Amino acid sequence: xxxxxxxxxxxxxxRVSTYWWLRSWPYLRFILRELSxxxxxxxxxxxxxxxxxxxxxxxxxxxxxxxxxxxxxxxGNAVALFFLLFHAITWFNLAPKAMAVRIRGxxxxxLFITVPNYIAWLAAxxxxxxxxxxx
Amino acid sequence: MGKxxxxxxxWMLFSVGGTIAALLLPVHVFLxxxxxxxxxxxxxxxxxxxxxxxxxxxxxxxxxFCTLPLFHYAHRFRYTLYDGLQIKHLNxxxxxxxxxxxxxxTAFAVYLTWSI
Numbered sequence: 001x002x003x004x005x006x007x008x009x010x011x012x013x014x015r016v017s018t019y020w021w022l023r024s025w026p027y028l029r030f031i032l033r034e035l036s037x038x039x040x041x042x043x044x045x046x047x048x049x050x051x052x053x054x055x056x057x058x059x060x061x062x063x064x065x066x067x068x069x070x071x072x073x074x075x076g077n078a079v080a081l082f083f084l085l086f087h088a089i090t091w092f093n094l095a096p097k098a099m100a101v102r103i104r105g106x107x108x109x110x111l112f113i114t115v116p117n118y119i120a121w122l123a124a125x126x127x128x129x130x131x132x133x134x135x
Numbered sequence: 136m137g138k139x140x141x142x143x144x145x146w147m148l149f150s151v152g153g154t155i156a157a158l159l160l161p162v163h164v165f166l167x168x169x170x171x172x173x174x175x176x177x178x179x180x181x182x183x184x185x186x187x188x189x190x191x192x193x194x195x196x197x198x199x200f201c202t203l204p205l206f207h208y209a210h211r212f213r214y215t216l217y218d219g220l221q222i223k224h225l226n227x228x229x230x231x232x233x234x235x236x237x238x239x240x241t242a243f244a245v246y247l248t249w250s251i
Contacts, residue, residue, distance in 0.1 A: 021219055031219050037211035040156045040204045043164050044240060048201055050167065051247040054188060058181045068172040077168030084164055088157035098150070125162035131187070132166055132179055 036087035039080040046077075092117040145210055152207030159200060185251070194248045201244035209233035 021031040046068075053064035067073060095117050096110035171178035179187065187193055213233045217223055 018221060034211055034215040037208040040160060041208035043160055044201050044204050048240065048243050048247060051188065051251060054185055055247060055251050061181050074169065074172060077164055080168065081161065081164045084161045088161055091153055091157040121158050124158045128159065128162045129166065133176060
């Protein structure tokens with residue numbers, strides 16, 4: 001007697017286009033938010049290069065300053081600022097979803113988490129600006 | 136039971152790095168990337184900035200600033216490539232590129248904040 005061979009059914013999966021994120025604005029917004037991570041890496045890299053130039057002496061640091069003043073760098077940093085603001089705003093707005101704080105068993109209203117985040121953002125920015133501009 | 140995943144640890148780095156990036160990066164880009172080069176504001180000169188960078192608290196600050204956001208980038212960019220371009224089959228290459236880059240950056244940050 002022939003033993004029937006068992007063929008497991010192949011899972012049905014619809015194909016998703018590579019450009020699915022161009023279909024609608026919320027999808028595109030999601031991808032733009034995710035792409036903000038490039039700006040994060042970009043400006044950390046600029047800061048590392050700046051520290052390197054600072055380390056190598058005044059002549060190198062002056063050259064670095066020249067480079068920062070080039071139109072390409074200004075444009076790149078303007079784009080980076082846009083994406084970083086987008087990152088910060090979406091990050092703080094999502095914070096209540098990631099932090100499920102409960103008091104007496106009840107979820108704290110979202111604004112109680114979002115507002116302190118924005119206050120911390122403002123305070124941190126003012127502090128950094130104060131330290132760099134006080135001279 | 137399946138293999139233990141290190142995803143929670145990487146997600147924690149992503150989360151902490153993302154918070155630091157959100158709190159601090161915009162003001163840094165605005166000042167060092169636009170306001171100082173364009174002359175909108177007067178930034179600190181070479182000596183002043185070097186003195187500031189050598190302060191112990193600033194060293195710690197810069198070390199955090201230049202490391203954790205890199206792991207935020209690594210995690211998020213990895214998933215952007217997964218979801219956006221659906222190139223899951225290049226998994227290992229992407230992981231090496233993203234986390235490897237973050238680790239190299241971290242090594243530079245440790246060296247620079249230590250030796251400056």
